[in-house]
Amino acid sequence: MKLTSIPQLYRNLRRGREILRVLRRYGLADWISRTRRLPLQNWIKDRSGVPLTQYTRSQRIRMAITELGPTFIKVGQVLAARPDLVGNEIAEELKQLRNEVSPDSMEVVEATLAEELGPNFRKHFRHIEPVPLATASIGQVHRAELMDGQRVVLKVQRRGIEKMMREDLDVLEGLAQWADHVESLAIWGPSDMVRQLMPMILRELDFNRERSNLKQFAQILESDQAEIAIPSVFDQLCTRRVLVMEEMVGEPLAKIFERDDSDTTGESTEMTRADLPPELGRTLARTYLRM
Known part of the structure; x- marks a missing residue:
């Protein structure tokens, strides 16, 4: 080990111990699963009481990442798109990672809004829904309504997430x-x-980058507005930790491949990529290349 790595581990000793404990637990389970004659096969279990040795190695990697929390979940999600780094089997397993994190309370969200937009931030909003529309590793999203009646989504960075991520990455x-x-x-x-x-x-911690990307994509795809819609952003309400954009209601692209045929059998069939409407396929390809 390089001497330069020692301060990084000890600088955040408590968190380092937590990470090492989880890695050791799942690493030991990996070793035990390959040593079939040991009388410890059912010793280490998950939270549901299922022995970890009953899972595949890829599944144990995903489970360890989930247990390690938001930073590692984000790392895992990035690696899911990099089979060149982790291999196809692990990449496929990591695609199942979800942002299994509890949302900040509305009081915490309002405190962040006050810090970013000023103590009178409520003058901009007629209503902010207290229950998040979605919660992710770095931020959470709430539906809201501006004073002029415009429906928007409000993305607020999770409290303390930057400090946590920098410590974890260290x-x-x-x-x-x-x-x-x-x-x-x-x-x-x-x-x-x-x-x-x-x-x-770390770039994802700056919501101004996301705001800039939305505006740039809108400009690039301006000629395709009949087919592609990019939500507009409200610059006066955006900061490094807050992003306010137009609410757009739609269906995830993945849903297109899950079609429920209402035939007499009641069975559902899955749409294949070969069934993708040609117009949509051309639009997706052209948009991707232009961006």
Whole structure:
């Protein structure tokens, strides 16, 4: 291990211990699962009481990431799109990761809005729905209505998430430097992987980047407004930790591939990509290339 990695592990000792405890637990389960004759097969269990050895290695990786919390869930979601780094099997498993985090209370959300938009932030909103529309690793989204009646969605950064993520990434960088010297782990290029991931994740902490991207996409796709809609943003209500954009109601693209045929059998059939309407396919391809 490089000496430079030691301060990174000890700088956030408490969190480092938590991370190491989870990694050790799932790592031991991985070892036990390959040693069939040990009398410890059912010793380490998940929260439901199911022995971890009954899961595949890829499943245990996903479970460990989920248990480690928001930062690692975000890392896992990024890695899900990088089978070149983690392999196809693990990448497919990581696609199942969800942002299994509890939302901030409305009081905490309002405190963040007061810090970002000023103590009189309520003058901009007729109503903010207290129950989040969605909760993710970095932020949560609430439906809201501006004073002029415009329906919007309000994205607010989770309280303390930047500090947590920087601490976790600091520990992760130290662990990666250690892993570089473990033969079975070095083949993954841990330090190189972390160096690629860190700036990608930290950029997401600045909502101004997302606002800029929305405006840039709208400009690029201006000639395709009949087919592509980009939500407008309200610059005067946007900050590094708050993003307010036009509410757009729609259906996830994945739903197109889940068609429920109302035939007499009551059976549902799944749409294949070959069934994708040609017009939609052309629009998606053209939009992707233009962006």
